[in-house]
Amino acid sequence: MGCSKNNFPSDLSIDTVRKYVVGIDKKVKLLDGTERQYIYFDNAASTPTMTFVQDAVNEILQWYSGVHRGAGIKSLIATKAYDDSREIVANFVNADLHNNTVIYVKNTTEAINKVAYRLNLSKDDVVICSLMEHHSNDLPWRKFTNLIHSEINDDGTLDLNDLEFKIKKYSDKLKLVAIAGAANVTGVVNPIYEIAEMAHNVGAMILVDAAQLIPHRKIDMKSDDDVQHIDFLVFSAHKMYAPFGTGVLIGPKKIFEKGDPELVGGGTVKLVTETEIEWTNLPDKEEAGTPNLIGAVALAEAIQMLEFIGMDNVAHHEMALTEYALRRFKQFDEIDLIGPKEFSSYENKLGVITFNLKGMHHALVSAILCYEGGIGVRNGCFCAHPYVKRLLKVSDEDAIEMKKNILNNDRSKLPGAVRASFGIYNTKEEIDDFVEQIEKIIKGEYKGKYEMNKNSGSFQPVNFEIDYKNYFIL
Numbered sequence: 001m002g003c004s005k006n007n008f009p010s011d012l013s014i015d016t017v018r019k020y021v022v023g024i025d026k027k028v029k030l031l032d033g034t035e036r037q038y039i040y041f042d043n044a045a046s047t048p049t050m051t052f053v054q055d056a057v058n059e060i061l062q063w064y065s066g067v068h069r070g071a072g073i074k075s076l077i078a079t080k081a082y083d084d085s086r087e088i089v090a091n092f093v094n095a096d097l098h099n100n101t102v103i104y105v106k107n108t109t110e111a112i113n114k115v116a117y118r119l120n121l122s123k124d125d126v127v128i129c130s131l132m133e134h135h136s137n138d139l140p141w142r143k144f145t146n147l148i149h150s151e152i153n154d155d156g157t158l159d160l161n162d163l164e165f166k167i168k169k170y171s172d173k174l175k176l177v178a179i180a181g182a183a184n185v186t187g188v189v190n191p192i193y194e195i196a197e198m199a200h201n202v203g204a205m206i207l208v209d210a211a212q213l214i215p216h217r218k219i220d221m222k223s224d225d226d227v228q229h230i231d232f233l234v235f236s237a238h239k240m241y242a243p244f245g246t247g248v249l250i251g252p253k254k255i256f257e258k259g260d261p262e263l264v265g266g267g268t269v270k271l272v273t274e275t276e277i278e279w280t281n282l283p284d285k286e287e288a289g290t291p292n293l294i295g296a297v298a299l300a301e302a303i304q305m306l307e308f309i310g311m312d313n314v315a316h317h318e319m320a321l322t323e324y325a326l327r328r329f330k331q332f333d334e335i336d337l338i339g340p341k342e343f344s345s346y347e348n349k350l351g352v353i354t355f356n357l358k359g360m361h362h363a364l365v366s367a368i369l370c371y372e373g374g375i376g377v378r379n380g381c382f383c384a385h386p387y388v389k390r391l392l393k394v395s396d397e398d399a400i401e402m403k404k405n406i407l408n409n410d411r412s413k414l415p416g417a418v419r420a421s422f423g424i425y426n427t428k429e430e431i432d433d434f435v436e437q438i439e440k441i442i443k444g445e446y447k448g449k450y451e452m453n454k455n456s457g458s459f460q461p462v463n464f465e466i467d468y469k470n471y472f473i474l
């Protein structure tokens with residue numbers, strides 16, 4: 001066992017992958033005392049892991065020891081696994097390792113913060129991101145430079161004309177276009193290669209925040225001499241079936257070769273005297289401290305699983321689920337879908353369905369789904385406040401009122417929506433269960449009495465406590 005394609009069972013495919021999901025058969029106790037097999041529709045936040053990934057982790061734990069710095073055989077094995085994992089990651093996205101380096105970080109957020117720091121930006125430079133970005137692909141740029149937001153269309157898709165206009169308008173100062181491969185709120189997939197070409201045509205670079213896109217679609221960074229190549233690609237392993245604390249930043253060596261890393265310490269140097277520091281080679285220079293061997297092995301195994309199943313099969317399965325869920329949702333006038341509603345093809349829409357039920361608080365809907373349906377979704381603003389404000393058409397006056405409320409720790413009236421997001425293992429039957437629950441909610445057929453906690457903005461059923469010791473407790 002270990003990081004090898006040969007470990008996968010011969011029957012592994014998109015049709016059988018569900019049985020290899022760790023925890024897939026877990027049941028939860030509902031408000032009426034019955035038990036139900038849990039349905040997890042929050043894959044856009046974090047995915048479960050797979051038995052093969054768990055096996056690979058268990059196996060490398062047998063060899064666990066210091067990476068890079070130990071002299072024993074276990075250390076050599078651990079070091080080889082860690083280093084080999086980078087190649088598996090690079091191959092997955094067709095990154096050219098002559099010019100690029102694969103740096104392990106904690107997650108997408110850390111990766112973007114690192115690029116924002118390492119680009120040596122000033123407030124005279126310009127970075128463009130869009131209004132659909134997750135806060136993690138927005139706030140790091142604000143910290144270091146002049147950030148310009150490109151517009152979105154009324155349906156929540158990217159306004160490509162505005163992006164092109166702004167790329168040209170700021171071409172003198174533009175250093176980077178930082179864009180989501182796909183939006184976490186609506187699942188809208190952006191034309192990253194076209195945008196890369198626009199950026200390169202004015203001498204700027206592109207960073208693709210692939211946190212949402214990478215588990216669902218094949219990504220090709222392309223070679224550096226291709227005008228459509230991706231300069232920086234960032235993503236998180238916990239959204240791609242390897243939740244063991246690793247994230248990835250792939251980018252040009254030349255950016256990281258010059259200058260000092262933002263985190264310094266063990267592992268980053270060739271030599272230190274009392275007065276001198278010689279930084280070591282990439283990628284180690286950018287990975288201060290003891291590396292996350294387990295995370296790297298888990299990610300490599302998850303990637304090999306996705307390759308084994310085939311990213312085309314992944315995409316087709318999830319497109320079919322999305323098409324099915326939207327078709328069923330459209331039968332209800334009471335459902336307000338957020339984001340684009342009509343699709344000529346589902347290529348450009350991930351399995352992310354975001355909605356509100358007319359006249360109902362988003363947090364109440366998700367609480368009923370949780371306590372009476374055993375279904376895990378997410379509600380709120382999804383770490384994308386500017387995007388959600390636009391999508392829900394929140395007026396500036398209302399936004400001022402909301403800010404006042406939030407600062408007073410009152411989240412009871414915060415706008416938001418409910419999001420259901422699918423992964424490779426979800427099924428149409430689960431969507432049927434979900435729709436059945438939604439229909440009950442619409443008809444007012446839910447049983448619990450729910451109270452809002454103003455501080456958190458969430459609803460809890462009265463007289464019901466989750467008995468954590470029945471599940472897991474430390």
Ligand SMILES: Cc1ncc(COP(=O)(O)O)c(C=O)c1O
Nearest residue numbers: 107108109134136184211212236
């Ligand atoms: C599009 C997008 N970017 C960035 C992030 C941040 O990812 P992480 O929390 O793993 O850093 C997320 C998380 O949901 C996301 O959806």
